Amino acid sequence: MxxxxxxxxxxxxxxxxxxxxxxxxxxxxxxxxxxxxxxxxxxxxxxxxxxxxxxxxxxxxxxxxxxxxxxxxxxxxxxxxxxxxxxxxxxxxxxxxxxxxxxxxxxxxxxxxxxxxxxxxxxxxxxxxxxxxxxxxxxxxxxxxxxxxxxxxxxVSSSDKPQPVVAGEPPSEQPREEAKPKPQKVPVDFIAKLIDDVSDEDGWIQLGALGQNISKLRPAFDARLYGFKKLSDLVKGQNKRFEIQVRGSSASGGESLYVRNRKSGK
The missing domain is CATH 3.40.50.1010 (5'-nuclease)
Structure with missing residues (x-):
């Protein structure tokens, strides 16, 4: 059982x-x-x-x-x-x-x-x-x-904290860029195909549902691998391929993001 x-x-x-x-x-x-x-x-x-x-x-x-x-x-x-x-x-x-x-x-x-x-x-x-x-x-x-x-x-988090300064010694510096791995190329074709497969008749899909379907197919998918903090930032960063629509009311806290593939010519 x-x-x-x-x-x-x-x-x-x-x-x-x-x-x-x-x-x-x-x-x-x-x-x-x-x-x-x-x-x-x-x-x-x-x-x-x-x-x-x-x-x-x-x-x-x-x-x-x-x-x-x-x-x-x-x-x-x-x-x-x-x-x-x-x-x-x-x-x-x-x-x-x-x-x-x-x-x-x-x-x-x-x-x-x-x-x-x-x-x-x-x-x-x-x-x-x-x-x-x-x-x-x-x-x-x-x-x-x-x-x-x-x-x-x-x-990166530790570099944001103030470092102790020893008298007579210059403060050590560590560039934030050295702490970050090189971003990978965003798999836009994979995301676009998935949107086509699971979107509604008008081509729209709620961003959370898109994330769930991505994880089902690629458990290791993570927006941070591509230099973005969240999936919403990643999609917005690919505005030549995807368009975002905000639905609901921000006043009531029911605001949701929807995404679809951008039609050619737009």
Whole structure:
């Protein structure tokens, strides 16, 4: 019988499971800010062999973010026992029926089947990994966020804070541009075809519905990969291909954005 989350919750309760061997500690600030967009991180666990020095960067941030470290010894050289421990815990948490979704933080394709299994039970799966993450794991998630974006945002955020000045030393400077990854080319043809496929008779589609359909086909799609903060900014930035229409009343708070492909000649 399928395990269904409780529909009476105002926010999704999420279990955050981090593979310390395949995720950098530098993402920590951006990671939980991103997770907060999708729900509440009710459980936060991180898996690895904490007896060695290789996870030292993670040890420094665990207490600050109330993340529970799970010790997993490497029983055999060259074999990763961390994956198995994370998967076993995920299934145990699944059958408590207390969660609406899981956040799997890793660039390891070994979690592909886990993501698919969790979705089979009707739960949402949010993946977090580097751009090198194999595609099977990416598409197995409902939404996949590349951690390069989170690291860049964290660096930009920290650069906004005033830096301490030591007497006799010039203040250090770090250009904001260096913190941002190079924007990718916007897939306008893909978006245009999707609008044609799912729009109404007049060619219009509500922007939120467009975003949902994009995520279904490309879980890793993120406006920030293309240099835009939100999907609305991305669409507006392609005004030669798309046109925007505002419907509803801003006074009542019922304002919605609609988009359609711009007709040739306009």
């Amino acid at each position: 399928a395990i269904k989350p409780q529909s009476t919750r105002q926010q999704k309760h999420l279990a955050v499971l981090i593979d310390a061997d395949n995720a950098p500690a530098a993402i920590i600030e951006g990671l939980f800010e991103e997770i907060a967009k999708y729900g509440v991180a009710s459980v936060k666990r991180i898996y690895g062999d904490w007896t060695g020095p290789q996870l030292g960067s993670w040890k420094k941030v665990l207490l600050d973010h109330s993340i529970q470290p799970i010790q997993q010894f490497a029983y055999t050289k060259g074999k990763n026992a961390t994956d198995s421990a994370l998967i076993i815990d995920a299934m145990d948490l699944l059958y408590t029926r207390r969660f609406d979704g899981f956040c799997l933080v890793s660039s390891d394709s070994d979690f592909t089947r886990l993501a698919a299994r969790l979705r089979e039970e009707g739960l949402s799966v949010y993946g977090f990994g580097e751009e090198k993450t194999p595609k099977p794991f990416v598409v197995a998630c409902d939404k996949f966020i590349y951690t390069e974006i989170l690291r860049a945002e964290a660096q």
